[in-house]
Each structure stands twice: as C-alpha cells, then as structure tokens.
Amino acid sequence: MKASLLLVLGCVAVLAAGARADTAEEPEVLRKVQEYAQKATAMAKTAFSTLQESEVAQQARQWLVDNADLGKQRLAWLKERLADLWKWTPVA
Template sequence: MRASLLFVLVCVAVLVVGARADTPEELESLVRKVKEYAQKATAMAQTAFSMVQESEAAQQARRWLADNTDQAKQRLAQLKEQLADLWKQALAP
C-alpha cells in the first residue's frame, strides 16, 4: 500500500513540476532525476526480493512445498487407481 501511494505521489510531483518547468532544460533535468529515482527504487526492490528469496524461511517454504507436492501426486495416483477399480467393478456383470 505504501509503495503504491509513494508512486502516485511521485507521479503527481512530476506532473506539477513538469507543468511549471519554464525551459526544456528544466524538464530534461526533471526527467533525469525521475529516472535516477526509478533506478534506485528498482535496485532497492531487487535487493529486498533477493534477501527474501535467500532467507531461511523461504528455503524452508520451498522444501515444504516440494515435499508436499510429491505426497499430493502420490495420493492422486492412488485415488485414480481406486476409482479405476471401482469403475471396473461397476461395469462388470
């Protein structure tokens, strides 16, 4: 929520300053500053995401998902076999 609010505020500020820019040089300077800010924000977000991905909790979650996915696949295969057997029994005269 805060990130989206910050983004909206930056966009509004850019529009206000752009509307008040008297010369093309001021507008170019503003565009350059916005690009720099966006690059810094992107770098910070990438750092945060990589820290989350490398965290112990994320690694444990990935292991848990992998283990439980295998168990779910095994149970699904067992259910398919049981349903196939029931189907054969129901069709048998």
C-alpha cells in the same frame, strides 16, 4: 514495494524515455524520474533476493520438496479411485 507501484514506475520510465526521444535536451524532471525508477528497481531486486535467501523461504522450499512425493501418491490414489468409479458407473 507492491507490484502495482513497480508497474506504475515502469510506465513512467517508459513515458519519460519517449519524451526524451522527442526533445534534444534532457529536462531535470526526466532525469530525476529516471533516477527514482532505477533506485526503486534496485530496492525491489534487493528485497526479492533477500526474501529468496531468507530462512523462512528456504524452509518452505524444503517442505515442498519433502511433501511432493506425498502429493504425487495422493494424486495417483485419487486417479485410481476415479478410474474405478468410471468403470463401475452403468452406461445409460
């Protein structure tokens, strides 16, 4: 599910809860909207947890961990070069 759809469903659920607070009895439409919002939330949670547990996501996390040191080394090299350049630039 797209994030925008989840946002819309969340807004509908909030509006439905507000409407419920204004009325003494719970209409059938409100109950169905709340059930749909709960099912959509459960499906989204399941999808996100499945994605996090997938082999591709695990490989991506491992790749990031493995290459973090290389990124830090390149950033340190770039900082050093910029510092050298800053020292070398004549003052106007």
